Amino acid sequence: MRKLKSFLGYTWAVAAIVIALATFFGYNYFSRALAVATGVTVNPRFSGGEIVKTVDHENYKTDIHRPVFDALIGQTRDGFIQINWGPAVGLPKVVSESFDYNNDDKEDFIVTLNTATGETTLVKSNPAVIGINKSYHLKNGWAVRVLLKNQS
Amino acid sequence: MKNDTVGIIPANQQPGILKTLLLCLPMIIITLMMLSSGKPPTELTRLTAFLLTFVFINAIFFLMISTGKTDRWRSILFVTYAVCFVVSFITHLIEVRGSMAVSQANMIEGLTPFCHIVIPMTLIPAALTKTIIFPGTIFGTQTAIASMFVLWIGSSLALGRGFCSWVCFFGGMDEGFSRLFKKARIKSINPKWKYLPYAVLLLIVLASAIMLAPFYCQWLCPFKTVTEYPEITSAKTAIQAIIFVSLFIALVVVLPALTRRRTQCSLFCPMGAFQSFTNKINVFDVRVDPAKCIKCKKCIQTCPTFSINEETIAKGKTGMTCMKCGRCIDACQQKAIFYHIKGTPLTGGKVEIYRRLFIYPAFIFLATMSGGYVQDAIVKMIRLITTGSMF
Numbered sequence: 001m002r003k004l005k006s007f008l009g010y011t012w013a014v015a016a017i018v019i020a021l022a023t024f025f026g027y028n029y030f031s032r033a034l035a036v037a038t039g040v041t042v043n044p045r046f047s048g049g050e051i052v053k054t055v056d057h058e059n060y061k062t063d064i065h066r067p068v069f070d071a072l073i074g075q076t077r078d079g080f081i082q083i084n085w086g087p088a089v090g091l092p093k094v095v096s097e098s099f100d101y102n103n104d105d106k107e108d109f110i111v112t113l114n115t116a117t118g119e120t121t122l123v124k125s126n127p128a129v130i131g132i133n134k135s136y137h138l139k140n141g142w143a144v145r146v147l148l149k150n151q152s
Numbered sequence: 153m154k155n156d157t158v159g160i161i162p163a164n165q166q167p168g169i170l171k172t173l174l175l176c177l178p179m180i181i182i183t184l185m186m187l188s189s190g191k192p193p194t195e196l197t198r199l200t201a202f203l204l205t206f207v208f209i210n211a212i213f214f215l216m217i218s219t220g221k222t223d224r225w226r227s228i229l230f231v232t233y234a235v236c237f238v239v240s241f242i243t244h245l246i247e248v249r250g251s252m253a254v255s256q257a258n259m260i261e262g263l264t265p266f267c268h269i270v271i272p273m274t275l276i277p278a279a280l281t282k283t284i285i286f287p288g289t290i291f292g293t294q295t296a297i298a299s300m301f302v303l304w305i306g307s308s309l310a311l312g313r314g315f316c317s318w319v320c321f322f323g324g325m326d327e328g329f330s331r332l333f334k335k336a337r338i339k340s341i342n343p344k345w346k347y348l349p350y351a352v353l354l355l356i357v358l359a360s361a362i363m364l365a366p367f368y369c370q371w372l373c374p375f376k377t378v379t380e381y382p383e384i385t386s387a388k389t390a391i392q393a394i395i396f397v398s399l400f401i402a403l404v405v406v407l408p409a410l411t412r413r414r415t416q417c418s419l420f421c422p423m424g425a426f427q428s429f430t431n432k433i434n435v436f437d438v439r440v441d442p443a444k445c446i447k448c449k450k451c452i453q454t455c456p457t458f459s460i461n462e463e464t465i466a467k468g469k470t471g472m473t474c475m476k477c478g479r480c481i482d483a484c485q486q487k488a489i490f491y492h493i494k495g496t497p498l499t500g501g502k503v504e505i506y507r508r509l510f511i512y513p514a515f516i517f518l519a520t521m522s523g524g525y526v527q528d529a530i531v532k533m534i535r536l537i538t539t540g541s542m543f
Contacts, residue, residue, distance in 0.1 A: 002497075009495030012435040013509040016310040020513040023306030024186060024520050030306075031291045031298035042262060042290060042297075043283035045364055072280055072361055082260075136257040143260055 044068045048082035048143070055097075059090035060141075067101055069150045079148050080133065083111065086141025091115045101148070102126075111144055120144055172218045175508070179213045182516060187523045201530035208232075208526070209519045216511060220504065222478030222491075226518070227327060230317065233522035234324025236529035238378045243532050243542050245380055253383040259287035264380075265295035268304050268320070269423040270369060272353060273360035285364050310513045312434025313427045314476035316417055316457075318514040319521055322375050323475075326416045330408035330456060337410040346418065346458050346473065349425035356422050368422060374399035418457035418473065428472045435494050436510045438470045438481065444488035451480035451489055460489075468498075476510070 023030070041047070048065045055062040062085055069079035081101050085091055096112040108126040113119070118135040130147040167175065187206055193199045208229075215225045245252050254264055266288040274297075277285045284290070284297050291298040307319045316323050352372070359367040369376075371392060377400035382389050399420075407415035417424050431437070440451075442465060451460050459474040470480070481489045490503040491510045532542040 005495035006497065009435060009493040010509075013493045013506075016435065016509075016513040017516070019306050019310045020516040021182070023303060023310075024516070027299060027302060030302040031296065034301055035291045035298040038278075038282075040278055040282050040284055040290065040297075042288065043277065043281065043285045043364060046259060046285070046287040047262060048260060070281065070283075070364070072277060072364060134256075136255075136260050138257050138261055143257070 044070050048084075048145070051084075057090075059092075060085055060087060060095075062097060064099065064101070067148055069148075069152075075150055075152070077150050078130070079150055080145040081148055082143055082145050084138070084141060084143045085113065085115075086138065088115075088141050091141065095142075099146075101146075102128075102151075109146060111146065113142055113144060115142060118142065122146065166220065167218065169218075172214060175217045176210065176214050178512070179515060179519070180210055183209055183519050183523065186516075186520045187527065197531055197534050198527070200534065201527045204530055205523055205526045209523060213515055213519070216515070217508070220507075221482050222507065222511060223482045226317070226478060227331070229518060229522060230324040231328040231331075232324070233518070233525060234321060234328060236522065236525040237321040238325075239532060240525045240528040241379055244528075247543050251383075252380050254380045255383045262287055262289040264288050265293075266297045266300045267295075267375075267379075268300055269322075269373065269375075269421070270366050271301065271304055272357055272422060272426040273366045273368060276357060276361040277364060280361075281364075285360060286366055286369075307517050308427065308430040308434070310434075311476065311517065312431040312436065313424070313472075313474060314434070314436065314510075314514055315427050315430070316421075316424050317475040317477035318518045320417075320423075321521065321525070323414065323417055325375075325378070326404045326408040326414045327456065329405050330412050330414055332409045333412065336412040336453075338407075339411075341411060341413070341458070343458060343461070348419050349421055352420060353422035353425040371395060372399065374404050374416060374420075376400075412454075412456075413458065414456040414475075417475070418459075424473070424475075431472055431474065436476060436506075437492050437494060438474050438476060438478075439490060439492040439498060440465050440468050440470070441488045441490075441498070442466060442468055444486045446486055446488075448485070450483045450485070454479050454483045476514070481507075 044050075044066075045068060049068045050066050051063045052066045053064040055064070062083060065082040065084075067079055067081045069075040083099065085095055093116055094112060094114055096110065098107045098110045100106060101108050106125070109129045110123040111132065112121045113135060118137055120132050120135050122129070122132040128149045128151050130149055133145040133147055136143040183206060187202060193202050212225045212229045216222060219225075242252055249258065258264060264287045266286055270286055274284050274286060277283060286297060289296045293299065303319070304315070307315045311318060356368040356372070370382075372395065374396060376396040381393055381396055384390050384393055403416040403420050440460070445465055451465075452462070456477065456479060457473050457475050459471040460480055461471070464471050476491070478491070481491065487503075491507045492498065493506050493509060496502070496506070536542045
């Protein structure tokens with residue numbers, strides 16, 4: 001038993017050298033494999049959530065993300081919906097667009113964004129729309145987060 | 153004094169120059185491949201940085217093998233690594249973003265580099281929501297979330313909490329400040345403080361899960377001071393910045409200098425507390441031979457992490473928080489403390505084999521992690537000297 005324990009100890013110690021080498025030589029492979037195997041994504045509170053609709057305006061596109069009410073368990077009372085405009089080179093000086101985020105065929109809010117200053121205005125038609133957080137100047141466009149009350 | 157210069161290997165057992173070179177050969181080949189990524193740089197500045205780094209790292213390893221001292225040489229590379237990490241990281245941020253501040257737009261785009269301290273905070277949300285509560289990217293870059301997890305898993309399997317003394321790019325900062333003075337100005341610290349990191353760990357894990365945001369990064373991380381911090385746009389972000397700087401000055405600069413201990417790592421860092429548990433499943437440990445011990449307490453005085461005391465010595469081992477830095481081993485004149493492989497005999501004169509089997513994987517991690525940052529920092533310094541700008 002003592003010899004077996006000793007053998008296993010030495011084996012693991014040598015394996016530590018192999019692990020150290022594999023960690024660096026297989027860095028890309030293992031990180032991709034880990035990401036695929038676990039299926040984890042960045043929490044939508046940071047990423048804005050999945051894009052559910054893209055509107056093509058010829059020179060630029062509007063990406064509408066899903067409303068985010070994600071909590072550790074269940075949903076939160078307040079959330080947001082993120083809207084991205086890009087690419088920056090195709091954006092007009094002022095973008096104004098209406099949105100129906102809950103797909104009830106009724107306009108919920110209109111966002112107007114000045115792409116030179118980042119100034120925004122919000123016209124609310126749905127009482128669940130609380131306000132606008134702020135505009136974010138991205139590498140290749142703009143984004144806003146419109147704050148929402150969870151109605152479900 | 154004579155003993156101190158000879159090291160833990162008795163003079164008649166020290167390897168000759170040829171044996172030392174043979175023992176160093178695998179590391180020379182590995183570091184050559186790792187540092188050059190298989191192709192040495194052709195540009196003069198980069199080639200100079202590569203050669204300097206390669207020689208420096210291998211000289212450190214050569215000295216570790218030939219003298220039998222571990223911590224004395226590890227510490228030099230570990231502190232250099234931390235300094236070069238800060239130089240490389242900050243200049244990179246300024247080059248890419250124009251400032252050390254991370255804006256909310258950067259966060260939305262997932263441009264925040266992921267660091268290992270976030271790992272404990274992400275586990276509960278990842279298990280329940282299959283998402284990572286961090287504004288980074290999952291994979292594709294060196295500082296992506298999956299890449300850092302791979303590094304952490306690999307180093308934890310190989311080294312346990314040795315991670316904190318051989319892999320962590322922050323640890324060298326308080327280690328460097330802890331060596332500023334020859335004698336400790338504050339000698340007595342209540343050992344109960346050792347439990348604080350576990351309380352911090354519990355707090356940040358629960359708070360992060362409830363808030364679905366990395367609480368430690370937002371409120372408590374001292375290293376934001378020398379890496380990146382949220383853009384100061386409100387009273388809240390200003391308070392956060394004040395907390396980061398205050399904690400950095402207190403825990404990473406002042407207390408290590410006064411106590412000669414790694415106070416941030418041993419009295420506050422939640423990742424360190426988390427990492428202590430990996431010592432339980434790791435094959436390497438540090439053992440004490442109570443029969444050889446003359447109770448001089450040098451090891452207790454020198455341990456940077458409060459991991460050895462009279463109680464643990466009586467049990468023949470170090471505490472769970474041991475970072476395997478090797479300082480107590482270097483300090484013990486009686487050679488009563490040694491690296492050990494679990495399951496193998498404690499006696500039988502194989503102490504140097506155990507040590508070598510530990511320092512190979514540990515040094516591969518340290519050399520590879522530090523190599524890139526040291527090279528980059530040298531390139532930036534050469535540019536600064538020759539052109540007046542680091543970029």
